[in-house]
Amino acid sequence: MMTSGGEKGLMTVGLDVGDKNVHACFLDGDxxxxxxxxxxxxxxxxxxxxxxxxxxxxxxxxxxxxxWMSRLLLDLGHEVYVANPRKLRAIYENESKSDRVDAQxxxxxxxxxxxxxxxxxxxxxxxxxxxxxxxxRAVLVKTRGTLINHVRGVVKSAGGRIPRCETRYLVRKAELxxxxxxxxxxxxxxxxIAELDARITAYDRQIEEMAKDRYPETELLRQVSGVGPxxxxxxxxTVEDPTRxxxxxAVGSYLGLRPRQADSGTLKPxxxxxxxxxxxxxxxxxxxxxxxxxxxxxxxxxxxxxxxxAARGGKSAKKRAAIxxxxxxxxxxxxxxxxxxxxxxxxxxxxxxxxxPASS
Numbered sequence: 001m002m003t004s005g006g007e008k009g010l011m012t013v014g015l016d017v018g019d020k021n022v023h024a025c026f027l028d029g030d031x032x033x034x035x036x037x038x039x040x041x042x043x044x045x046x047x048x049x050x051x052x053x054x055x056x057x058x059x060x061x062x063x064x065x066x067x068w069m070s071r072l073l074l075d076l077g078h079e080v081y082v083a084n085p086r087k088l089r090a091i092y093e094n095e096s097k098s099d100r101v102d103a104q105x106x107x108x109x110x111x112x113x114x115x116x117x118x119x120x121x122x123x124x125x126x127x128x129x130x131x132x133x134x135x136x137r138a139v140l141v142k143t144r145g146t147l148i149n150h151v152r153g154v155v156k157s158a159g160g161r162i163p164r165c166e167t168r169y170l171v172r173k174a175e176l177x178x179x180x181x182x183x184x185x186x187x188x189x190x191x192x193i194a195e196l197d198a199r200i201t202a203y204d205r206q207i208e209e210m211a212k213d214r215y216p217e218t219e220l221l222r223q224v225s226g227v228g229p230x231x232x233x234x235x236x237x238t239v240e241d242p243t244r245x246x247x248x249x250a251v252g253s254y255l256g257l258r259p260r261q262a263d264s265g266t267l268k269p270x271x272x273x274x275x276x277x278x279x280x281x282x283x284x285x286x287x288x289x290x291x292x293x294x295x296x297x298x299x300x301x302x303x304x305x306x307x308x309x310a311a312r313g314g315k316s317a318k319k320r321a322a323i324x325x326x327x328x329x330x331x332x333x334x335x336x337x338x339x340x341x342x343x344x345x346x347x348x349x350x351x352x353x354x355x356x357p358a359s360s
Contacts, residue, residue: 014107015060025103059110083117137203144196223343226291257327289325300345
């Protein structure tokens with residue numbers, strides 16, 4: 001949510017934002033439609049319509065244009081709410097859906113109670129630019145993974161096999177094990193993977209320098225084994241304000257790592273996680289969790305707890321354990337950030353050991 005003051009009874013405006021146009025619906029203090037219009041989705045068009053001194057309560061959905069639009073409208077002196085689209089089922093399930101109708105729905109919900117919009121707060125331009133760097137790296141990593149899977153799959157279908165190895169050694173292994181008849185088809189893909197390796201490495205160096213210069217708090221998070229500069233910086237940039245949560249455990253829900261709930265009577269089914277929040281950070285935390293409970297992860301309280309969950313067996317036990325460890329890891333990182341304390345990998349184990357009676 002963004003506000004600039006405003007007063008009771010001010011006009012409410014719903015904006016349905018498209019890529020090229022914005023549909024606006026103006027409601028007066030009695031909820032009557034006094035204007036419906038279509039504007040170009042440009043700063044100049046919005047500036048002309050919403051400048052002039054009169055203050056509006058303006059509602060728009062979160063989307064690709066909402067960061068700059070909300071900042072512009074706020075600077076013009078309006079009360080601005082950025083609605084969470086995941087919470088606006090009344091719009092998406094409307095049988096008479098159109099841009100004009102959506103704009104009116106936004107205006108009416110905003111006029112009734114802005115809290116129903118579950119309003120979001122956009123990050124500053126500086127934080128957004130740094131996050132764009134992290135997400136650009138993530139896109140390259142995902143693209144590289146797709147190409148690697150393609151090469152392995154095609155080679156396997158021809159009766160060959162590229163030995164298992166770390167990603168950084170894939171190009172070297174592929175060049176040695178490509179069947180001769182597949183070289184014309186796969187050699188360009190392997191070269192592209194090598195180029196992506198170089199670009200991802202360059203991003204990693206840039207992120208390392210950025211974290212050191214602008215986000216020194218990432219060092220607190222990197223005390224945890226498996227959490228490197230990419231995960232730590234993405235966590236800091238995504239959360240932005242570590243004091244925003246009423247309790248540390250709430251960060252798990254914020255990042256979509258909490259299971260959905262559909263309890264009814266005595267039925268409590270096991271459901272998938274909500275997957276709300278930032279997808280890139282959630283993936284990084286799960287990747288760290290796999291490292292923590294994997295064979296290369298050092299002995300820690302978190303690893304012991306995760307392995308105990310995985311040992312319960314059942315379908316997808318290890319996968320569920322990794323998600324649970326990722327959720328607990330998010331809470332741990334937030335606590336380290338807030339308190340600034342030194343991380344003790346076996347803190348709980350030490351307490352239990354101290355509580356045991358001495359042997360004779």
